[in-house]
Amino acid sequence: MDQPQLEPAPSPALTPMMAQFFEIKAVNPGYLLFYRMGDFYELFFEDAEIASAALGIVLTKRGKHLGQDIQMCGVPIHAANDYLNKLVKLGHRVAICEQMEDPKEAKKRGAKSVVRRGVVRLITAGTLTEDDHLDARAANFLAALAMVRHGETDFALAWADISTGETFTADLSADQLQDELARIDPVELLLTEATQSALVERHLFAPSWSAIAHTAPAQSFDSETASATLRGAFPGEAFDPSVLSRASRAALGAIIAYVGESQKGVGVALRAPLAETTSTYLAIDAATRSSLELHQTQRGQVRGSLRQVIDLTVTAPGSRLLSARLAAPLADAAAINQRLDAVDLLANDTMLTGRLRSDLKAVPDLARALTRLVLERGGPRDLAAIGAAISAAAALSRHMAQLAEPPAVIARLASTLAAAPLALASQLALALDDELPLLSRDGGFVRQGYDQTLDDERALARQTRAVVAALQARLIDETDVRSLKIRHNGVLGYFVEVPAGHGAKLLEEPHRQVFIHRQTMANAMRFTTTELADLEGRIARAHEAALDIELKVFASLRYDVLSRTDALRDLADALAELDVTTALAHLAATRRYTRPEIDTSLAFEITGGRHPVVEDMVLAEGQSFVANDADLSGDDASGGGRLWLVTGPNMGGKSTFLRQNALIAILAQMGSFVPASAAYIGVVDRVFSRVGASDDIAHGRSTFMVEMVETAAILNRATRRSLVVLDEIGRGTATFDGLSIAWAAVEALHETTGCRALFATHFHELTSLAKTLTRVSNVTMKVREWEGEVVFLHEVAAGAADRSYGIQVARLAGVPEPVLRRARQVLTVLEQRSTGSASSSQKASVLDDLPLFAHQSAPTPVQQDPVLLALDAVRPDEMTPKQAIDALYELKKIRDDARRS
Numbered sequence: 001m002d003q004p005q006l007e008p009a010p011s012p013a014l015t016p017m018m019a020q021f022f023e024i025k026a027v028n029p030g031y032l033l034f035y036r037m038g039d040f041y042e043l044f045f046e047d048a049e050i051a052s053a054a055l056g057i058v059l060t061k062r063g064k065h066l067g068q069d070i071q072m073c074g075v076p077i078h079a080a081n082d083y084l085n086k087l088v089k090l091g092h093r094v095a096i097c098e099q100m101e102d103p104k105e106a107k108k109r110g111a112k113s114v115v116r117r118g119v120v121r122l123i124t125a126g127t128l129t130e131d132d133h134l135d136a137r138a139a140n141f142l143a144a145l146a147m148v149r150h151g152e153t154d155f156a157l158a159w160a161d162i163s164t165g166e167t168f169t170a171d172l173s174a175d176q177l178q179d180e181l182a183r184i185d186p187v188e189l190l191l192t193e194a195t196q197s198a199l200v201e202r203h204l205f206a207p208s209w210s211a212i213a214h215t216a217p218a219q220s221f222d223s224e225t226a227s228a229t230l231r232g233a234f235p236g237e238a239f240d241p242s243v244l245s246r247a248s249r250a251a252l253g254a255i256i257a258y259v260g261e262s263q264k265g266v267g268v269a270l271r272a273p274l275a276e277t278t279s280t281y282l283a284i285d286a287a288t289r290s291s292l293e294l295h296q297t298q299r300g301q302v303r304g305s306l307r308q309v310i311d312l313t314v315t316a317p318g319s320r321l322l323s324a325r326l327a328a329p330l331a332d333a334a335a336i337n338q339r340l341d342a343v344d345l346l347a348n349d350t351m352l353t354g355r356l357r358s359d360l361k362a363v364p365d366l367a368r369a370l371t372r373l374v375l376e377r378g379g380p381r382d383l384a385a386i387g388a389a390i391s392a393a394a395a396l397s398r399h400m401a402q403l404a405e406p407p408a409v410i411a412r413l414a415s416t417l418a419a420a421p422l423a424l425a426s427q428l429a430l431a432l433d434d435e436l437p438l439l440s441r442d443g444g445f446v447r448q449g450y451d452q453t454l455d456d457e458r459a460l461a462r463q464t465r466a467v468v469a470a471l472q473a474r475l476i477d478e479t480d481v482r483s484l485k486i487r488h489n490g491v492l493g494y495f496v497e498v499p500a501g502h503g504a505k506l507l508e509e510p511h512r513q514v515f516i517h518r519q520t521m522a523n524a525m526r527f528t529t530t531e532l533a534d535l536e537g538r539i540a541r542a543h544e545a546a547l548d549i550e551l552k553v554f555a556s557l558r559y560d561v562l563s564r565t566d567a568l569r570d571l572a573d574a575l576a577e578l579d580v581t582t583a584l585a586h587l588a589a590t591r592r593y594t595r596p597e598i599d600t601s602l603a604f605e606i607t608g609g610r611h612p613v614v615e616d617m618v619l620a621e622g623q624s625f626v627a628n629d630a631d632l633s634g635d636d637a638s639g640g641g642r643l644w645l646v647t648g649p650n651m652g653g654k655s656t657f658l659r660q661n662a663l664i665a666i667l668a669q670m671g672s673f674v675p676a677s678a679a680y681i682g683v684v685d686r687v688f689s690r691v692g693a694s695d696d697i698a699h700g701r702s703t704f705m706v707e708m709v710e711t712a713a714i715l716n717r718a719t720r721r722s723l724v725v726l727d728e729i730g731r732g733t734a735t736f737d738g739l740s741i742a743w744a745a746v747e748a749l750h751e752t753t754g755c756r757a758l759f760a761t762h763f764h765e766l767t768s769l770a771k772t773l774t775r776v777s778n779v780t781m782k783v784r785e786w787e788g789e790v791v792f793l794h795e796v797a798a799g800a801a802d803r804s805y806g807i808q809v810a811r812l813a814g815v816p817e818p819v820l821r822r823a824r825q826v827l828t829v830l831e832q833r834s835t836g837s838a839s840s841s842q843k844a845s846v847l848d849d850l851p852l853f854a855h856q857s858a859p860t861p862v863q864q865d866p867v868l869l870a871l872d873a874v875r876p877d878e879m880t881p882k883q884a885i886d887a888l889y890e891l892k893k894i895r896d897d898a899r900r901s
């Protein structure tokens with residue numbers, strides 16, 4: 001969110017401080033400047049207006065500039081973090097400008113000189129590292145998008161999570177762009193102005209990107225300079241920039257430049273980038289992600305999403321990895337089966353899984369602690385977190401050592417955990433105290449007994465404090481002022497304080513030889529003595545010396561940790577992966593999920609499938625979920641997979657059935673067991689789901705237009721290996737248009753695409769396609785009619801529905817009885833008309849009677865219910881138990897009589 005710039009012209013009347021402000025502001029355009037003044041960060045001019053409105057803090061004035069009041073607001077240092085958090089969440093960008101020298105130093109240069117200040121950090125959504133700014137269970141990606149004019153691909157994307165160091169690149173074609181960004185879900189997106197305009201022009205700029213896009217200068221995307229930048233950022237053999245495309249280098253270079261600029265010279269340790277090829281993953285486009293409510297519901301809530309139901313991880317890094325796996329399931333059968341082997345073993349060994357999960361609970365966020373230490377923002381607790389993670393890894397690997405022939409993933413994890421640098425953990429445990437401060441700057445974190453010189457200095461400081469107490473006692477004796485006290489404050493240091501009434505005594509002989517007057521207060525007088533000043537010096541020196549040693553210990557521990565960065569990152573990865581694997585095993589064991597069989601065929605055979613989220617909701621309401629089979633299996637010889645046409649009443653469970661099959665495919669390919677009694681799936685390359693399209697008024701597209709754009713995307717992009725799930729295509733337009741489009745779409749999916757597909761529809765005419773298209777079958781959601789009401793059985797059965805039960809559903813929804821009656825009349829005539837059995841006079845009469853409400857009869861007067869009338873007469877307080885039972889029988893009888901009549 002860019003903000004207006006201040007006028008740059010410094011006027012001759014400018015105070016030196018304002019001149020400094022303008023200078024700093026001019027080189028940080030687009031940032032709210034947090035300008036340090038003593039214990040506050042102050043904001044001026046438009047910055048102050050924006051911040052005061054966003055934070056709800058008071059806007060004041062400080063002097064004038066060019067005849068206008070200077071608006072100002074400020075936040076105290078100790079609360080700055082909260083305010084920063086709020087501003088960044090609202091999309092603002094903040095530059096932190098600190099005092100770079102002691103104000104006393106500035107004074108030495110002259111009374112009017114200004115304290116030197118400089119920007120030490122730029123804070124934006126994508127460059128955060130502090131725990132209190134980050135969501136522990138979500139990645140925080142900064143992305144950069146480079147566009148290529150002439151090249152193999154059109155675009156390249158680089159993205160990095162600064163808080164963990166993970167870095168990726170991918171070359172993309174124009175039609176992959178929106179899907180990939182929806183998968184990565186960055187919090188900030190860098191691109192040049194030219195790229196942004198080109199995207200807008202080509203209708204590729206998704207509306208949701210406006211909130212995260214930040215235009216960066218073209219030179220930061222220069223692929224020539226990028227190579228050098230990349231070599232500097234990823235030194236060593238591990239990474240060779242020339243393996244990346246020019247566009248990927250440019251995008252990655254832009255990220256490195258931006259991060260470097262934001263951290264103002266503090267080296268950011270990103271991990272060597274992983275180049276991703278989209279073909280390794282099951283492709284899920286943005287509309288499908290939203291329709292299937294993978295990470296959040298269509299209303300933007302995590303509750304009710306698939307992620308919420310399946311995320312049983314016990315650590316934040318585990319949760320982040322699970323979320324990433326759900327966003328990008330695999331498309332390689334062997335890799336999926338490896339993951340499944342690991343889950344399988346643990347799902348069947350609940351004892352081991354229980355032990356691992358209980359140990360994992362105590363594992364801290366190693367990756368983020370490590371990054372803070374790299375960025376010189378870490379404290380003693382981060383060091384302790386690293387020690388704790390290493391020790392936990394060792395314990396976990398001991399549990400895993402019992403396994404005789406572990407599957408490949410478990411064996412790999414066990415060996416990484418076993419290689420955890422234990423010596424480092426012991427050293428950290430020896431050095432660090434049990435209770436630790438957040439920051440290292442005030443000391444107090446090194447364990448007693450770790451460093452002899454430190455212990456000596458601390459003892460000295462303690463002793464001198466005892467000497468102060470002895471001195472106080474002696475001075476009381478010598479002066480005979482019982483209320484004399486030796487105290488300490490930040491301004492005077494140590495001083496002698498006596499009540500005002502005794503002050504005069506100390507100013508006189510013989511005491512004036514000893515006591516040097518410092519301050520007179522309303523009810524006390526303060527003095528110092530040579531001996532006290534001397535003692536104070538000793539205490540301060542001991543304290544300083546102790547702090548100095550502690551800071552050296554911290555620096556050396558930090559160095560030791562950083563020299564193991566690669567091993568620690570591997571360890572962090574392994575811990576997160578073990579958490580995900582045990583969580584999926586726990587899910588499988590506790591929710592009756594089964595292992596899917598995965599291969600490269602075109603199978604899709606689900607027995608007793610369930611919808612993971614709807615099942616949870618239905619069970620919570622005390623009902624049971626009806627499991628359903630699906631078989632869309634096909635083969636190349638017969639032209640591809642099967643297509644099921646699903647008909648049935650509204651509320652019958654069609655959407656649930658459609659979605660559950662797509663979700664089962666996604667779960668299976670991310671390496672999870674699935675909610676079914678059996679599942680056999682040939683790897684899916686893309687899944688498309690359009691269930692319950694809604695309009696996109698904000699972007700000028702009607703329901704029908706959205707539906708057609710999405711249908712076009714499916715027909716153009718689905719392959720034989722894809723799974724397509726479509727709900728009610730063509731319902732948003734005139735019946736015949738809609739029916740024709742749905743008809744043609746089914747034919748195209750069957751004849752040209754040959755994908756496995758579920759197609760729900762209310763156009764019963766479509767069911768006749770099963771006669772001509774060999775791989776089309778009709779299924780229907782079963783219902784039963786009971787006393788004129790429809791009961792949904794939620795059961796999928798072969799065949800086609802003969803009616804929609806729309807009017808019954810309208811009745812359930814509370815549509816008034818006269819409207820329902822009239823609807824029934826119209827329906828009867830329309831049905832007879834379509835079968836040709838209505839007489840011409842009947843047809844004429846229904847047409848004459850339209851519009852519908854012209855015919856509406858006056859509402860039937862509400863009849864008084866006899867049961868209620870009888871109930872009114874009942875006086876429970878005046879009844880004996882016998883009379884109460886009789887009354888109950890009477891009420892029942894009245895009701896039965898009323899029914900019969």
Ligand SMILES: Nc1ncnc2c1ncn2[C@@H]1O[C@H](COP(=O)(O)OP(=O)(O)OP(=O)(O)O)[C@@H](O)[C@H]1O
Binds near residue numbers: 624650
């Ligand atoms: N298999 C099932 N077992 C138990 N309850 C189910 C099942 N399927 C669906 N339901 C219940 O029925 C409700 C309606 O289901 P769903 O939205 O899938 O119906 P629909 O046929 O798609 O309706 P519409 O055509 O109006 O969109 C669900 O919210 C759920 O409570």
